[in-house]
Amino acid sequence: MAGRNLWQEFTKGLWLDNPVSRQLLGMCSTLAISNAVINGIAMGLAVSFVLICSSLLVSLVRRIVPNQVRIASYIVIVASFVTIADRFLAAFFPPISKALGPYVPLIVVNCIILGRAEAFASKNSVGRALIDAVGMSAGYIIALLILSSVREILGSGTILGYRVLGTWFEPWIIMILPPGAFITLGILIALAFQIERKVKQRR
Amino acid sequence: MSLSRRMVIVLTSIGIISGALLMAVNLLTKDRIAYNKQKEIEGAIIRVIPGTRASQKIYEEKDFTVYQGEDDQGNLLGFAINTAAAGFQDKILYIFGLNTQLTRINSLYVLGQKETPGLGAKISDQRAFLQFWESKDCDQPLSLRKPAVEKEQLASSEVNTVTGATVSSRAVLTSVNLALEKIKKLKEEGKINIEGGHGG
Numbered sequence: 001m002a003g004r005n006l007w008q009e010f011t012k013g014l015w016l017d018n019p020v021s022r023q024l025l026g027m028c029s030t031l032a033i034s035n036a037v038i039n040g041i042a043m044g045l046a047v048s049f050v051l052i053c054s055s056l057l058v059s060l061v062r063r064i065v066p067n068q069v070r071i072a073s074y075i076v077i078v079a080s081f082v083t084i085a086d087r088f089l090a091a092f093f094p095p096i097s098k099a100l101g102p103y104v105p106l107i108v109v110n111c112i113i114l115g116r117a118e119a120f121a122s123k124n125s126v127g128r129a130l131i132d133a134v135g136m137s138a139g140y141i142i143a144l145l146i147l148s149s150v151r152e153i154l155g156s157g158t159i160l161g162y163r164v165l166g167t168w169f170e171p172w173i174i175m176i177l178p179p180g181a182f183i184t185l186g187i188l189i190a191l192a193f194q195i196e197r198k199v200k201q202r203r
Numbered sequence: 204m205s206l207s208r209r210m211v212i213v214l215t216s217i218g219i220i221s222g223a224l225l226m227a228v229n230l231l232t233k234d235r236i237a238y239n240k241q242k243e244i245e246g247a248i249i250r251v252i253p254g255t256r257a258s259q260k261i262y263e264e265k266d267f268t269v270y271q272g273e274d275d276q277g278n279l280l281g282f283a284i285n286t287a288a289a290g291f292q293d294k295i296l297y298i299f300g301l302n303t304q305l306t307r308i309n310s311l312y313v314l315g316q317k318e319t320p321g322l323g324a325k326i327s328d329q330r331a332f333l334q335f336w337e338s339k340d341c342d343q344p345l346s347l348r349k350p351a352v353e354k355e356q357l358a359s360s361e362v363n364t365v366t367g368a369t370v371s372s373r374a375v376l377t378s379v380n381l382a383l384e385k386i387k388k389l390k391e392e393g394k395i396n397i398e399g400g401h402g403g
Contacts, residue, residue: 035320061217069210073217080221084228091232094239098315155321173321 006131013135020143020185021192025111029103030144031181037160040148041141042096046089046104048137050081051113052130055121059129062122074117075108082107112140143188150184151175243314244285244298248272251300251310252281262395266294269386269395279303282395284386285314288378291370293317295326299336299379305387308345311336311379316371323371332372335363344380347372 004012019025026047033039054077065073086104089097097104107113116136121129152158155175157165174180204212248258248270255272262269266287272280282301287294295316300309313327325331339345340359351363364372389395 065213065217066206066210068206069214072214076214076217076221080224083225087228087232087236091235091239094236094243101317171321176320 006128009128009131010135010138013132013137013139014142015139017136018139018143018192019112019115019136020140020147021189023112023115024189025115026140027185029106029110030147031178031185033100033103034144034148034151034181034184035155035176036099036152037145037148038096039099040144042089042093043100043103044137044141044144046085046100047107047110047112047140048134049085050078050107050110051116051137051140052133053081054078054113055116055129055133056126058117058121059124059126070122071114071118074114074122078113078117079108112136147181147184147188150188151180155180244270247285247298247312247314248283248300250312251283251298253300253309254280258283262389267382267385269389272300281309282386284382286378286382288374290316290374291318291323295371295374295378297375297378299382301341301386305383305390306340306342308336308339308341308379310338311375318368318371323365323368325365325368326371326375328365332363332365332368332375341383344383345376347376 013019015022017023020027020030029043029047033043054074057077058074061073082105085107086097089100089104116133120132124132149159152160153164154172155177157163157169157171172180175184245258249255249272252258252272254274256275257277258270258272260268261271261282268285270283270285272283274280281303282305283298284301285296285298287296289295293316295318296314297311297316298314299311301307302309311333313333316324316327318324318326327333335354335357339362343360345360345362347364348357348361349364349369351366354363357363362372362376386395
């Protein structure tokens, strides 16, 4: 952690410590909602909002909160932001709120958020915590975008609801069902590791 | 300050601040959320009772709500029943419209369901399922046609089964027949005023 400059602090979330492909955090909701790109975007934004706000706040109060009650405090902070995001979606984007179903309230227990609060924000300055959270959010959104694009294209033949594959294409229904989520995620993680290995070898 | 006192103070203040914040958010969004729900139901009623300008709830019990639709002059156009079928995964929430004599189904519209994507979920699809519910005679209970045939070949009280979604199709059909029975009984008992154009 020490010696990282701000830029590295940001980019580690994109690749080296990507929450989905490297840290394998928040898998449950990632698998469940990546069946359509629009859901992936909405979930990505909701998680980003919660992650950035709670990282900021956790970092702000890190010297005030006694160690013994830190987890309880973080949970309350995270839960408040999740409820705000949930109500906001229900009020202004009802169809998305419906599609994401229980997975928005479940962001409370998403390990990415509590993980970053505990492992990073509670030990670093507000600025670094913010940069870390933005990087992690970006990494999460990118991973969700890749995952949900693959699943929507193969599973429904569409992307964001627009048909991209012709009528000749018989959608692979399994891709929008749970097995498709596991298969795609598995391949994605394997690919990420493979690329990482190749990069290391070249060095 | 002792540690235990600090813990109490910190947790209490976080709780109070977060509670206050959530109260504010609730105040700001609750009207809008209620409005969205209302809008969704109203939109669905207009869909299933063509020409509706105003609608009102005339009967309600658990998972069974009856609305009546009126035109500009307050003439009764028909009824909409918002109810739920026991789907494969969870309740299938849907609404369907009836003429004033309760002898004909105008159309059916699915409001919410969690059926298997690509299979059972096709019951929300206009071409796969909903189109067969348009203008159906419902003097007698309706029945399912399996395997599906061309729309023109269906009897006036028959609906096609969605291929690969027999359970979901049957769930909707069973529930529609039950709802029809229920509303006809309510009419006999005089709990629903069929003749009155105004009020109800």
